[in-house]
Amino acid sequence: MAAAEEGDAPASLAEFHSSRAGVRGLVESGVIAVPPLFLAPDCKPSPPQPPPTGAAFAIPTVDLSLTRSAVVPLVRAAARSFGFFYVTNHGVLDGTVASAISAVRAFHEQPVTARSACYSLTPVDGVNYYTIPIPIPIPIQQPRNSAGQRASSAASPLLPWRDSLVVRFGPEAADLGRLPAACREALPEYQRSLTAFGKEMAGLLSEALGVGAERLEQEMQVEGCLMACHYYPPCPEPARVVGNLEHTDPSVFTVLSQDAVGGLQIRLEEGGTAGEWVDVPPVPGALLVNLGNVLKMVSNDEYESVEHRVVVSSSEDARVSIALFFNPAKRGDSDLLGPLPELVTADKPARYRRFTFPEFMRSHRESGHARSSSIARFRAADSRTGRP
Numbered sequence: 001m002a003a004a005e006e007g008d009a010p011a012s013l014a015e016f017h018s019s020r021a022g023v024r025g026l027v028e029s030g031v032i033a034v035p036p037l038f039l040a041p042d043c044k045p046s047p048p049q050p051p052p053t054g055a056a057f058a059i060p061t062v063d064l065s066l067t068r069s070a071v072v073p074l075v076r077a078a079a080r081s082f083g084f085f086y087v088t089n090h091g092v093l094d095g096t097v098a099s100a101i102s103a104v105r106a107f108h109e110q111p112v113t114a115r116s117a118c119y120s121l122t123p124v125d126g127v128n129y130y131t132i133p134i135p136i137p138i139p140i141q142q143p144r145n146s147a148g149q150r151a152s153s154a155a156s157p158l159l160p161w162r163d164s165l166v167v168r169f170g171p172e173a174a175d176l177g178r179l180p181a182a183c184r185e186a187l188p189e190y191q192r193s194l195t196a197f198g199k200e201m202a203g204l205l206s207e208a209l210g211v212g213a214e215r216l217e218q219e220m221q222v223e224g225c226l227m228a229c230h231y232y233p234p235c236p237e238p239a240r241v242v243g244n245l246e247h248t249d250p251s252v253f254t255v256l257s258q259d260a261v262g263g264l265q266i267r268l269e270e271g272g273t274a275g276e277w278v279d280v281p282p283v284p285g286a287l288l289v290n291l292g293n294v295l296k297m298v299s300n301d302e303y304e305s306v307e308h309r310v311v312v313s314s315s316e317d318a319r320v321s322i323a324l325f326f327n328p329a330k331r332g333d334s335d336l337l338g339p340l341p342e343l344v345t346a347d348k349p350a351r352y353r354r355f356t357f358p359e360f361m362r363s364h365r366e367s368g369h370a371r372s373s374s375i376a377r378f379r380a381a382d383s384r385t386g387r388p
């Protein structure tokens with residue numbers, strides 16, 4: 001990466017993408033030091049931390065083999081506290097998950113000549129493979145000019161230590177014939193199976209809100225639309241890179257599968273441990289559900305969406321995960337979303353104005369994925385206090 005050594009970040013970004021080999025390509029070429037494009041001094045995560053020592057901490061688990069009357073309160077408690085929980089006995093075959101994880105690994109680990117055919121910054125027939133730049137401008141200090149002033153700000157691109165194969169299953173389905181051969185069978189099967197699970201989860205989350213099991217579906221038509229198949233290569237200097245920068249998901253909810261490597265963390269938000277990052281270790285056979293900002297807003301803040309990130313913790317093992325984002329299929333100009341009227345009361349007025357899903361996604365992209373800024377522009381003015 002000659003351009004990077006000369007300090008020309010945009011040129012080295014272009015050079016990196018034109019290699020069409022992803023971060024895996026760097027590792028294959030034998031890099032022993034992380035190139036500057038991947039170093040984010042201000043955003044660098046701290047190394048994984050042990051769980052907080054105060055109150056016993058555990059990510060909640062919802063066991064779907066229990067009776068519905070037992071499951072609904074568990075979903076309610078998990079959705080209100082962390083918005084992040086394991087689900088066991090979910091009905092998705094272990095083999096379906098294992099095949100999808102293996103297929104994703106096989107895709108990313110095939111020779112560069114095979115995988116580079118799919119490398120593209122924009123989707124082609126609903127599919128693309130690339131290293132997704134981190135959508136935040138990282139301010140870099142500008143030298144002073146002759147009048148002693150600094151240029152206001154400049155954005156230096158930042159790349160994660162991660163390659164992703166992204167498949168859009170809806171609302172317009174990808175041409176599944178465009179799926180790389182290594183994944184052509186396993187990923188559609190995984191999506192079918194997870195969509196059935198997602199519909200069940202939407203019903204449970206709806207019932208746990210006290211608005212009836214069909215209400216969320218009726219309001220939005222929740223679909224497992226977008227699949228991000230991530231590959232975090234081993235890194236020679238893991239503490240210096242970002243696997244997945246802290247963010248909240250813009251979805252209704254997301255279902256995550258991960259292999260046994262680990263690295264996913266959530267940020268605790270309440271009590272004495274607020275601000276601490278804790279590991280979300282892989283649990284064999286369990287799926288992870290994390291609630292997104294659309295559901296937080298539609299639930300009028302009854303439910304939470306928690307910040308999460310991935311730290312790269314290994315110089316030996318590549319980590320694979322698959323995130324399936326459940327988004328509203330209703331996304332036309334007249335499909336307005338917002339706090340469900342049943343959840344708006346005199347004591348708890350609507351916290352958000354109404355919005356369309358495309359409008360929300362635009363804001364999410366512009367705000368760099370931080371929850372506070374991505375939902376801030378949808379906050380309703382509180383008529384009683386005048387506070388935003």
Ligand SMILES: O=C(O)CCC(=O)C(=O)O
Pocket residue numbers: 228230244249256258264308309310321322323
């Ligand atoms: O790789 C993971 O475990 C997390 C991925 C994630 O948070 C995302 O794709 O939004």
Ligand SMILES: [Fe+2]
Pocket residue numbers: 247248249254308323
């Ligand atoms: Fe996420």
